[in-house]
Amino acid sequence: MPEELKTKAIVVRAVPYHETDMIVTLVSPEYGKLTATARGCLKPKAKLRYAAEPMNFGDYLLGGKNGRYIIADCSQIESFSSITTDIDRYYAASLTLEVLAKLTLDQPEPALFVDALSTLHDLAYSDKDTDEVVTDFLLAVLRDNGSDLDFAHCNVCKCDLLGDAFFDIADGIVCAHCKNFGAVLIDAVSRAYLSGENRNISHELKARANMLVADILYNILGTRIGSHYFAEQL
Ligand SMILES: [Zn+2]
Incomplete structure (x- = not known):
């Protein structure tokens, strides 16, 4: 069953996966710990690069099924950079x-x-x-x-x-x-x-x-x- 999940979250960990993806661990105040793939975010000029940066705090839109999520969108609230x-x-x-x-x-x-x-x-x-x-x-x-x-x-x-x-x-x-x-x-x-x-x-x-x-x-x-x-x- 496809799911869509919208939540505020902080990136606590991100590791490279395949050639241009990152596996991102998010912590959400509503859902606890979530793991999501940021597809293509290591490509030059990737739009959602910041969504996979540790410390990023944003409004995340996750799509996927059976608890395997993909970051579909993220609007940054704070980078704390x-x-x-x-x-x-x-x-x-x-x-x-x-x-x-x-x-x-x-x-x-x-x-x-x-x-x-x-x-x-x-x-x-x-x-x-x-x-x-x-x-x-x-x-x-x-x-x-x-x-x-x-x-x-x-x-x-x-x-x-x-x-x-x-x-x-x-x-x-x-x-x-x-x-x-x-x-x-x-x-x-x-x-x-x-x-x-x-x-x-x-x-x-x-x-x-x-x-x-x-x-x-x-x-x-x-x-x-x-x-x-x-x-x-x-
Ligand atoms: Zn005492």
């Missing part, structure tokens, strides 16, 4: 697309989609610090998945966290007294940064805090993210 002129912004955007791709499965994830879109917006058009944009995105992803982590208070005894804190899957963020064996250390500097008490730290320390959040995300959601991003940062 300014991100590609700054290597740190570019790595942060790649992490954003990776998270969006890995955490969107068959089900649509509209809250994650909105967070990813606003993160790409910040990276392209705001002067917000790149590391902090990544931090805020990762914390928002956890919040969307029901883990609104409080780095200012122990989740068990409710004391104010001042120095180091600890994370484990059963209790969340806790103080030294409440921690279980095997809990992950969140050093005092990372904790104060993640709670928002002190964001005035170096790029290296922010990257370390982001890595801790990526670890927490892995513990909670079972998805490893950002290995490429973090390899470039440290």
